[in-house]
Amino acid sequence: MLDINDLKFDEKGLIPAIVVDAESKKVLTLAYMNRESLKISMEEGRTCFWSRSRQELWRKGETSGNIQHIVSITADCDRDALTVAVVKEGPACHLGTDSCFNDLVYVNPDLDVFSPEGLMELLEGRKREKPEGSYTTYLFEKGLDKILKKVGEESTEVIIAAKAQDKKETVYEIADLAYHVMVLMVEAGISLDDVRKELAGRHVIDHKVKQEKMTD
Secondary structure, three states, X not given: OOOHHHOOOOOOOOEEEEEEEOOOOOEEEEEEEOHHHHHHHHHHOEOEEEEOOOOEEEEOOOOOOOOEEEEXXXXXXXXXXXXXXXXXXXXXXXXXXXXXXXXXXXXOOOOOOOOHHHXXXXXXXXXXXXXXXXXXXXXXXXXXXXXXXXXXXXHHHHHHHHHOOOHHHHHHHHHHHHHHHHHHHHHHOOOHHHHHHHHHHHHHHHHHHHHHHHHO
16 A cells, blocks of 8 residues: 555645546546645545645535545556545536536547447437437437337337347347437436446345345
8 A cells, every 4th residue: 555655746735636436437527635635535535635726625525515435546657646536426516517527629530439428428418409300309309208108119129139039139129228218317317327326235235135145
């Protein structure tokens, strides 16, 4: 375990701290810590930073309630920067968004990497902007009943493909179902984090059940 004294703080006594979601690995924000805020973060298990604008310590979520519980803190190879993996309560950005990093500057068209988070952002943009000619826009304009109908139809298609033991077709239909479920999530105001937390809770319960069975 690296000692705090081995870290390299800059001439102002600060070290950059890149905060990432421990579950999704999404970058949430870039903040700064000094020795005191880092010690507080480690002692309390929640992020505490040094505000360069106010020149004071601030615990994330102290007024907003959007607390970040620390899972781990890791230094880079030069020991002059940190990544802080957290489990967050509420949005990370003061603007109310999940992350402070939302405005695209450049996307390589030849290296378009898919992620559930990226798809959710696209769907949220479709609901907000409603561009003409988009199937997703059509679903949002038709509303909840239409979205639910499509979820039901795609669920049936998954069952039919799986029953036929057609792996390729089953994968195709599961992808269709996942897309429509995510449209439903956006319509209902449900985030990927909401589902992750629910699944994580069930994992703990399942683990306990297995232990109980082993001791019977």
